[in-house]
Every structure is written in C-alpha cells, then in structure tokens.
Amino acid sequence: MKSLKTHYLIWILFLVVSVLSIVFSVVAESPPSTNSERVSILAADFACPVCDGQSLAESDVPVAKTIRATISTMVDDGVSDDEIRNYLVSKFGEDIDYNPAGDGITGLVWVMPVTAGLLALAGTVFILFSWAKKDKETISKKIRFSDSPRWIWISMVCLLAIGLGFFVANTAGSRNSGDSVSGEIRMSPRTLMIKASVAPREEAIEIYDQVLELQPSNVEALAYRGWMSWLGGEVENSLYDIGNAIEIDSSYPDARAFRAIINFRRGSIEEASEDLLTLDSLEPPPVIKDLLASSRFRESVSSELAKRGELLAALELIDSGISSDPENSSLFAHRGWLLAISGDQQLAQLSLISLNASLEINPEDPYAIAYKALVEEKVFGRSEVAEKNIEKFKALFNPPSELVELLKLEGLLN
Amino acid sequence: MSPSKIASLLIAIFTIFLVIILATRESGVERMRTHLVGEIAPPVSGMTIEDDFWSLDNQKGRWVLVNFFSTTCIPCLEEHPELVSFSESQSVNNDVRIVSVAFDDDASSVASFFDENGGGWPVLAYDTSRIAVDWGVIAVPESYLVSPAGFVSAKIVGGIKRAEIENLLLRAKRKSDEKP
Secondary structure (H helix, E strand, O other): OHHHHHHHHHHHHHHHHHHHHHHHHHHOOOOOOOHHHHHHHHHHEEOOOOOOOOOOOOOHHHHHHHHHHHHHHHHHHHOOOHHHHHHHHHHHHHEEOOOOOOOOHHHHHHHHHHHHHHHHHHHHHHHHHHHHHHOOOHHHHHHHHHHOOOOHHHHHHHHHHHHHHHHHHOOOOOOOOOOOOOOOOOOOOHHHHHHHHOOOOOHHHHHHOOOOOOOOHHHHHHHHHHHHHHHOOOOOHHHHHHHHHHHHHOOOOOHHHHHHHHHHHHHHHHHHHHHHHHOOOOOOHHHHHHHHHHHHHHHHHHHHHHOOOOOOHHHHHHHHHHHHOOOOOOHHHHHHHHHHHHOHHHHHHHHHHHHHHHHHHHOOHHHHHHHHHHHHHHHHOOOHHHHHHHHHHHHHOOOOOHHHHHHHHHOOOO | OOHHHHHHHHHHHHHHHHHHHHHOOOOOOOHHHHHEEEEEOOOOOOEEEOEEEHHHHHOOOOOEEEEEEEOOHHHHHHHHHHHHHHHHHHHHOOOEEEEEOOOOOOOOHHHHHHHOOOOOEEEEOOOOOOHHHHOOOOOOOEEEOOOOOOOOEEEEEEOOOOHHHHHHHHHHHHHHHOOO
C-alpha cells in the first residue's frame, strides 16, 4: 500500500513540475516594451547569412549591420514581427530563420521533436506491456494498472509528451543564455564580455578567447585581448590582435587608443600620433578619453614629436585634441608651451593666449601656471608676473614632480 | 506483417522522403547566384551624393546596371576602373545606365572615393540598408542587370569586368529579342 502511494505521488509530482514548466515558459515571455528591445529580439531570431553560428544580433559583419538597420526601420514604421519575418525569409531564404514557420519542409523542425517524443513514448509503453505480459503478477503489484483507468494515464502522458516536444522545439531555436530550454548551452558574447571586463588579466584573456571562438570578428574582444596581452608583455600578439580589430572595424576607437599607447611605448611616435589623430574623428567613449587625459598621453606624444623637430606635427596633434575636448586645460597649457619653445617671438605671444585659456578653464592647472611663469620670465623678462605665478605654483597641493624639476632647473624655484 | 517489420518500413519510407526533399532543395550557393534573376527588380530610389533624387522606376525603357559596393571592400575598388571604363563606353553607345548603391558605408567616404577615382553615374549613399536588403545583398560587390521592362536579367556576384558586362548585356538583349 505504501509503495502504491509513493508511486502515485511521484507521478503527480512529475505532472505538476511538467505543467508548471510549460505554464512558466509561456508566462515568462513578456512582450518587448520598447522598439529597440523588439529589434534586439528579432535580430536574435535570425542567423547572419554569412557567419557560422551567429545571429544577426551577435554579428558585426556589414550584412548583419545592414539587416539590423532595416529591421529597426521596419519596427519604427509599425511593421509586425510576422511581416518582418516573412520579408527577411523572402530575401535571404528560410535558412536564416531560427524559428521557421510550421509549413513545408521547415515544418519538420517542429514535427520531428514531437514525433521523436511520441516514438519514445510508444516504445516505453510497448516495453511496459511486454513486461506486463511476461509477468502479470509482479507488474500488477508494482504498477497496479488494473486498479486505475490505464487509458487515462497513457493519454495524459501522451499529451504531456506532445506538449513538451512542442515546447522544446519552440524554445530551442535561440541559444542565448536563459532563452533555451536546456539552460545555459553557452553564454552570449555580451555576457562574456561583461564577465571579462571585471576578471583578472589571465582569466580575461581566456574569456576573450571564448568570445572569439563564437564571434571571430568581435572587434571589442580582439582589441581588449590585445590590450591584455600587452599588459602581460606579449607585444607581438597584442599588436596582431589590435591590428585585426582595426582592420575589421577601422572606426572602433578603443583599438586606436590601445595601438597608439603601445606604439608610443615602443618608440613609434609617428604611428602613435596617426592613431590619435584618427581617434579624434571617431568620438571616443568617455572611458578612453579619461584614460588618455589622466596619463597626459597626447601631451607626451606631442612632446616627443617636438623633440624630434616636428613642431608642426606636435601642434597639430594638440589642436586635434582640443577640437574634440575643448574643456581640457592641460591641452591648452601644452599648446602654450610648444609655442613658447619655438623660439619665435610672435608664437610666444600666442603661447600666452593659450596659457591664459588653460587657466580660464582651470585656474589651478599646474602646467599652465608653471609654463606661464617660465614664459613671462625667460621670453618676456616680466619677473613680477613670473614671481606671482611661482607663488601660485608653490601653493598647489602636490604639484607634478617634472614641473618642480623644470622650474628648479630654470632657476625659478629653490 | 509483424509490428517490427511495419516499424522498419515506416522508418525507411520516412528516411527516403527526407533524402529526396533535402537533395532536391535549392542550395545556398545556387540561390546566391540566381536570386532575383527573372523577377521584377526591387525598388531602388533615394538621394545621390550629388543631392539629386534617383529612382529605378524612372529608368523604364533602359537597361540599368545596379551595382552594390563599399569603399572598404577590396574587390569593389578593383572593379571600379572597369565600371568607369564601361561607363565611358556608354557615353557613345548609351545603352546602359549605371547606378551604384553604397553598402554599409558612409556618404562622405563614398563621395571622396568617387571624387578621387572617377565615375559620373548616380551613387546612392544615404539610408541604403533597405535597398540592399530588398535586393538580398549578402556581400559586396554584387551587380544586377535590369531590363528595360524592369526585370532582373542577370546577377553578378563579386568584382565585375567591363567585358563581362558587355557579354551579359549582349546575351540579355538577344534573349529579350527572342521573346515574342
């Protein structure tokens, strides 16, 4: 009696869990709230026509970008998901549709899981009945089919199998994390990239490797793997990855910034300058702007150019930086310094204009204060004005040591 | 017949059915070469880099070569002198109009490219994504020869040569003359 109760309890639990899974899968699919969410969902539902195993949402190749842009326009125009689906299939074939229609040959995608489920079920029932035939008494003690309406159980299990088969077919098309019935078949490249951004260097490289296995043309992964390699001292690998990233997408600013830094450290100043000039036309994200500004990278490259006698190129680099970041006081200060060291009296006048512009933006810019003191004293011979600036400099908290050294060298600071 | 024999027979029939269907399906490569050929040409219209409006609908009665390209694609750069040469020959023959449609490219790069490399035909470079998708363009360069009646007569995947366009045009003309 006890075993009979346990037996029924297991079946009931099985039924409850299965039905709840189906109900949850239907309820959990809330409709997209914005047009861009709709575009993302639609893009994830189609394969990129020229990539291996990547959806339109994941791929960065031109055709994927073009189709995504078209989906976006159509969504904004109020075209329904079904119309967009039919349109794309008519243009690129059924092969790109991850959730094909149930008619024609593509209907097999839906029919086969259900058929397989039914066949498996039929096989199980067949085996059970064979056992029952062989040993009626034993089976009747364990299963007690004769005590309950057998056909009800079979029908219920059949319905459940069909439902589950349909559910599997319906959800298995998309394999992004959380979308698939089998859970995390693989994490999406986006999830991996987020994970990599907070991982230690070695682990981050491994994650970028995984992303690049999924998306060989992922420029972000290439550029950041290159950057991580450089931080680990692998210069050649680093330049190879970053070079590939730029080749795939010449407008990706992070890769330009990374290559500029690496080239500068290797002594390839002209190449570094070229990448920085290109970067200015690409609207770099704030994180890259901050990286370059905090390390005064542009000023360092510009100084090196000036040292090599390429003053015009040095000025061009600083001017380009000012046009993309007009509130950067350090760039104005450096511009003033470059003009001052030119040795030309007219340019020295312009130098003061730049230094004053820097101080207008940031009255406590240590570079502007120090350079102004030097220009006033050494170029114009105005010791009083120079002295005032030296006093200002002395009042600064923790001024850059290179400036202290410079002022000491020029005899303006003890 | 025993149940196992019936099951085997059913599985065999199902397998044969699958093989026949899959074997007779149009392959991806075949589709890529012939997609749109013989069909009505999808629309092409928009502003050119010269700020003029251009539409394929206004070209009825003329042969048109619709060329999809990008300034960042090497085969497109290689085919450009061939198109220029073909276009120059058309100033005498005046048989075919060329229109270029930029694919995932920005209008300023396209304008500079045509300034530097020549090519006086209309070039659409603004919001061209929908045109490219309408034509099912997968990778550039791709070119289509559109008949005076507005049907796609030929599709060329990859870089094109002047002689190839002339041959295609000749064949397409013969074919259209043969039709009653």
